[in-house]
Amino acid sequence: MSQKILKSIQNIPAEFSGNNTNLAIDTIAIDSRSLQNGPQTLFFALVGANNDAHRYIKDLIAIGVQNFVVTHIPEECEGKANFFVVENTLTALQQFAANYRSLFDFPIIGLTGSNGKTIVKEWLNFLLSPDYNIIRSPKSYNSQVGVPLSVIAINEQHNLGIFEAGISTHSEMEKLQKIIKPTIGILTNIGSAHDEGFINLENKVREKITLFENSEVVIYQKNEMVDSIIFSKAKTFTWSFDSQEADVFVYNATIKNDTTTIQYRYKGDSFELVIPFQDKASVENAISCLMVLLYFKYDEKTIQNRMELLYPVEMRLKVKNGINNCSIIDDSYSSDFQSLKIALDFLESQKQYKKKTVILSDIFQSGLSNDELYAKVSQLIVSNKIDRVIGIGETISAFEKKFANCITYKNTAEFISKFDDLNFANETILIKGARTFQFEEIVSLLEEKTHETVLEINLNAISHNLNFFKSKLKPNVKIMVMVKAFGYGNGGFEIAKLLEHHKVDYLGVAFADEGISLKSAGIHLPIMVLNPETTSFPAIIQHQLEPEIYSLKGLHAFLKIAEQKNLNQFPIHIKLDTGMHRLGFEDNTIDDLIATLKGNQTVKVKSILSHMATSDDLEYKDFAHSQIDLFEKLSSKLMAELQIKPLRHILNTSGISNFPNSQYDMARLGIGLYGVSNDAEEQKQLENVGTLKSVISQIRSIAAGESVGYGRRFIADKPTKIATIPIGYADGISRSWGNSTGFVTIKKSKASIVGSICMDMLMVDVTDIECAEGDQVIIFGESPTVTYMAQKLNTIPYEILTSISQRVKRVFYRE
Incomplete structure (x- = not known):
C-alpha cells in the first residue's frame, strides 16, 4: 500500500519542498485532531469556508507528522517537514485518490440516489462477503471528501469494492466518478432529498448518473425519465413493479408476520424470496440487492437463504x-x-x-x-x-x-x-x-x-449549524458558544466536548455550577460564567472559570477575594448595559469602574461585552444600532483609560446574521447551534438537532360518547382508536399542547393529542393510522418542529427545549 501511495502522490501536479525524499507513508489524514496522526501520515491541509488546516501544521510537526500537501508552507514551518505544494488541496486529494484507484483492477459497485445508498451498500456487503474480500465506504462517507478517503483504503487483498456517492449540486458527480470508476452502477430511490441544489428532478438524475459514465452495467428501477437519459452505450439491468419490459418484473409483494414475500419473474421463470421487512423502502432496497445477486449469477437457493437474513442497518x-x-x-x-x-x-x-x-x-x-x-x-x-x-x-x-x-x-x-x-x-x-x-x-x-422516552441529539447537525454561523464571521472573529441550561436542554458535556473538538474559542454558561461540571468532566476550553453569584466566586477561581462582572458591588467582592488569594491577572469579563436593562455597567458608572480597575494587577479584563435586546426583530433596527453605538462609545472609553485591548463582543445568534458589520472580536452563538432561527429563510439552512421520541404503550378503542383523560376534555363523536404515549408534563411537555392543540407523528402521519396531557402520559387519536403497541412516536423534531410548537403555544423555542426533563434520556449520535 505504501508504494502505491507514493506513486499516487508523485502523479499529482505539485512542487516538492523538503529534505527527505525517501518518504515512508502508509496513512492519509485530513483531521489534525486525530490521535492516529504520526510519522507515516500524509496530511492534506484542506481549506474550507470555516476552517484552514494550514494553521495546525506547526502542531502536527510537533507530534511527528512529516509529510504535508499544502497550498502554501506556513512561515514558521519552512524546512521542518516535507511539503507538496498544490493549487487546491481538496482537488489534490481527489486527484490522489483517482490515481490510487487506477492501480487496482477488480469490480467496483458504485451507488447513488436520493435514499437507500448506505443500506444497500451494507446489505450487499453482507450478501457478498462469503465470496469476496470487500472494501466499502465506511458508514456514509459519500461526499467530495468522504469518497476519496474511502477509496484510499483499498489494498492488494481486496477483490470487490462497494462505494456510495452523494451530491448536493451540479458538477460534483463528475469528480466522484473519476475517483470511484464503478464497473457496476446502482441507482437507488430518487426522491426529494437535496433537491435545492438542482434545477429540477431531471437535472438531478442527469447529474447522478454521471457516476455510471463508464460502467459496464447500470441497475435501476425502470422509469421513462431514466430510460430516456441513460447513456446510450451503457448496458442496463432494470426491475419494475409495473412494467413487464423490465429485466426483472416484481409482480407481487405480500406482507405477513413482519416479513414480505417478493415474487418476481426473471428470464421467463418465476421465483420468490422472503425478507424480514414490511416497509416499501426496505422492499425497494432489497430488490436492488437482488439485482446484483442475479447479475453475479447466484443460484435461487443462495439468494433465498441470504436475503431472508437481511437486518436493520444502524447508521449512527x-x-x-x-x-x-x-x-x-x-x-x-x-x-x-x-x-x-x-x-x-x-x-x-x-x-x-x-x-x-x-x-x-x-x-x-x-x-x-x-x-x-x-x-x-x-x-x-x-x-x-x-x-x-x-x-x-x-x-x-x-x-x-x-x-x-x-x-x-x-x-x-x-x-x-x-x-x-x-x-x-x-x-x-x-x-x-x-x-x-x-x-x-x-x-x-x-x-x-431508563424509560422509553429519549431525546436524540444529532451531533452532525450541531457541527453543520456551527459551521454555518462560522461562515458568516470574518476570518479573525472568534466564536463563543452558549451551553448554558444543559446545552439548551440538549445536553451539556457531550455538546461541549464536540465544540472543543471543533476548536471554538469560548464556552458560555449561566451559573458557576454548570461550568464546574464541565471542567470536572475534562473540558479544557475557557468558560465564561455569565450570571455569577458572589457566593460562587471562590469556586469560580478554584475551577479556573472566568466570571462576567456586571456591577461595582460584584467587582469589589471579586477583587477582595482575588487579593486574598494573591491572584495575578485573573481573567474577568466586563458587561455593559447598552439598553437591555437586565445586567451591566451603565454609562453613569463607567468612571467608577475605570477608577476601580486602573492599576489593579489581580485581574485582567479579558473581554468587554453587551447584549442586544432586539437583534432578531428588524422593526427595531434603529434601537439595535443605538445599542451598538453606545457599546462602541463605552468600550472604547474603557480601553483608552485602562490602556487595554480586550476582546469585544455584542452579537448573539440573530445578531450574527442581521448586524454583520458589528462582529468586533468575537460573537456569541446560542439557539442557532441547536437548529433554530428567527428568520424563515435562514431556518432552511439549519439542520434539526434534537428529536424527542417515545413509543406507543397501549392502544384501545372507545365508542362514541366515551371520554379520554382527566376532566373528560375529549369526548369521542364516533368510534375512535386511542394510543397512550409514556411522556407528560413532568417530562417537559406543556399541558397547553394537549386537547387537540398539538400532535405527534406516528408512521409519518399526524396523530392529534386528545384530552389533557397527564404528568407521565398523553393520549393521541390513531383511528386512521396503521400502528401497533411499541411503535415509535415523534414528539418533536422534523414534525412538529419546536418552532411550530412555540408558535402554537405563544412562547419561544428556547422554553420548549429547556423544559425537557432530566429524566428523559439523551442519546447522542453521529451519522
Missing part, C-alpha cells in the same frame, strides 16, 4: 449513559478496520472520562493477513491511548499478547458469563463488534436503564 454512532457512571459509545453492528479508526476518533472527541475501554470483536474483511491486521489494530489502540481492551472472538483471542492490559473471550456468551468480574465504572466504553457477535446484548448490560 450513539453515545449513551451507562451503569456505574460510565459513558457508552454504541457501534455494535460492524467491525472492519476503517470504521474502527473512525470510531476511535469519535471516542476521543466524546470521551467523558479519562479512562477509555474498547470492547472489540474479531475484525473481518480487512484485506490484510491476521498478523498485519492486529499489529495495525494494536498501533491504533496505542495511539488512541486506550486503557483497556476486551477482545471477543477466536481470532482476536489468538492475538491477545499484541495488546497491553487486554483480556479476551472466545464468544459473547463467555463475556456475559464473566461480566460481573469486569468492574465497569467511571470510564468511556466503545463497544464495536460485527453483527454475528450480537454485541447489542453487551450494550443492554452496560446501558443505564
Whole structure:
C-alpha cells in the first residue's frame, strides 16, 4: 500500500519542498485532531469556508507528522517537514485518490440516489462477503471528501469494492466518478432529498448518473425519465413493479408476520424470496440487492437463504449513559478496520472520562493477513491511548499478547458469563463488534436503564449549524458558544466536548455550577460564567472559570477575594448595559469602574461585552444600532483609560446574521447551534438537532360518547382508536399542547393529542393510522418542529427545549 501511495502522490501536479525524499507513508489524514496522526501520515491541509488546516501544521510537526500537501508552507514551518505544494488541496486529494484507484483492477459497485445508498451498500456487503474480500465506504462517507478517503483504503487483498456517492449540486458527480470508476452502477430511490441544489428532478438524475459514465452495467428501477437519459452505450439491468419490459418484473409483494414475500419473474421463470421487512423502502432496497445477486449469477437457493437474513442497518454512532457512571459509545453492528479508526476518533472527541475501554470483536474483511491486521489494530489502540481492551472472538483471542492490559473471550456468551468480574465504572466504553457477535446484548448490560422516552441529539447537525454561523464571521472573529441550561436542554458535556473538538474559542454558561461540571468532566476550553453569584466566586477561581462582572458591588467582592488569594491577572469579563436593562455597567458608572480597575494587577479584563435586546426583530433596527453605538462609545472609553485591548463582543445568534458589520472580536452563538432561527429563510439552512421520541404503550378503542383523560376534555363523536404515549408534563411537555392543540407523528402521519396531557402520559387519536403497541412516536423534531410548537403555544423555542426533563434520556449520535 505504501508504494502505491507514493506513486499516487508523485502523479499529482505539485512542487516538492523538503529534505527527505525517501518518504515512508502508509496513512492519509485530513483531521489534525486525530490521535492516529504520526510519522507515516500524509496530511492534506484542506481549506474550507470555516476552517484552514494550514494553521495546525506547526502542531502536527510537533507530534511527528512529516509529510504535508499544502497550498502554501506556513512561515514558521519552512524546512521542518516535507511539503507538496498544490493549487487546491481538496482537488489534490481527489486527484490522489483517482490515481490510487487506477492501480487496482477488480469490480467496483458504485451507488447513488436520493435514499437507500448506505443500506444497500451494507446489505450487499453482507450478501457478498462469503465470496469476496470487500472494501466499502465506511458508514456514509459519500461526499467530495468522504469518497476519496474511502477509496484510499483499498489494498492488494481486496477483490470487490462497494462505494456510495452523494451530491448536493451540479458538477460534483463528475469528480466522484473519476475517483470511484464503478464497473457496476446502482441507482437507488430518487426522491426529494437535496433537491435545492438542482434545477429540477431531471437535472438531478442527469447529474447522478454521471457516476455510471463508464460502467459496464447500470441497475435501476425502470422509469421513462431514466430510460430516456441513460447513456446510450451503457448496458442496463432494470426491475419494475409495473412494467413487464423490465429485466426483472416484481409482480407481487405480500406482507405477513413482519416479513414480505417478493415474487418476481426473471428470464421467463418465476421465483420468490422472503425478507424480514414490511416497509416499501426496505422492499425497494432489497430488490436492488437482488439485482446484483442475479447479475453475479447466484443460484435461487443462495439468494433465498441470504436475503431472508437481511437486518436493520444502524447508521449512527450513539453515545449513551451507562451503569456505574460510565459513558457508552454504541457501534455494535460492524467491525472492519476503517470504521474502527473512525470510531476511535469519535471516542476521543466524546470521551467523558479519562479512562477509555474498547470492547472489540474479531475484525473481518480487512484485506490484510491476521498478523498485519492486529499489529495495525494494536498501533491504533496505542495511539488512541486506550486503557483497556476486551477482545471477543477466536481470532482476536489468538492475538491477545499484541495488546497491553487486554483480556479476551472466545464468544459473547463467555463475556456475559464473566461480566460481573469486569468492574465497569467511571470510564468511556466503545463497544464495536460485527453483527454475528450480537454485541447489542453487551450494550443492554452496560446501558443505564431508563424509560422509553429519549431525546436524540444529532451531533452532525450541531457541527453543520456551527459551521454555518462560522461562515458568516470574518476570518479573525472568534466564536463563543452558549451551553448554558444543559446545552439548551440538549445536553451539556457531550455538546461541549464536540465544540472543543471543533476548536471554538469560548464556552458560555449561566451559573458557576454548570461550568464546574464541565471542567470536572475534562473540558479544557475557557468558560465564561455569565450570571455569577458572589457566593460562587471562590469556586469560580478554584475551577479556573472566568466570571462576567456586571456591577461595582460584584467587582469589589471579586477583587477582595482575588487579593486574598494573591491572584495575578485573573481573567474577568466586563458587561455593559447598552439598553437591555437586565445586567451591566451603565454609562453613569463607567468612571467608577475605570477608577476601580486602573492599576489593579489581580485581574485582567479579558473581554468587554453587551447584549442586544432586539437583534432578531428588524422593526427595531434603529434601537439595535443605538445599542451598538453606545457599546462602541463605552468600550472604547474603557480601553483608552485602562490602556487595554480586550476582546469585544455584542452579537448573539440573530445578531450574527442581521448586524454583520458589528462582529468586533468575537460573537456569541446560542439557539442557532441547536437548529433554530428567527428568520424563515435562514431556518432552511439549519439542520434539526434534537428529536424527542417515545413509543406507543397501549392502544384501545372507545365508542362514541366515551371520554379520554382527566376532566373528560375529549369526548369521542364516533368510534375512535386511542394510543397512550409514556411522556407528560413532568417530562417537559406543556399541558397547553394537549386537547387537540398539538400532535405527534406516528408512521409519518399526524396523530392529534386528545384530552389533557397527564404528568407521565398523553393520549393521541390513531383511528386512521396503521400502528401497533411499541411503535415509535415523534414528539418533536422534523414534525412538529419546536418552532411550530412555540408558535402554537405563544412562547419561544428556547422554553420548549429547556423544559425537557432530566429524566428523559439523551442519546447522542453521529451519522
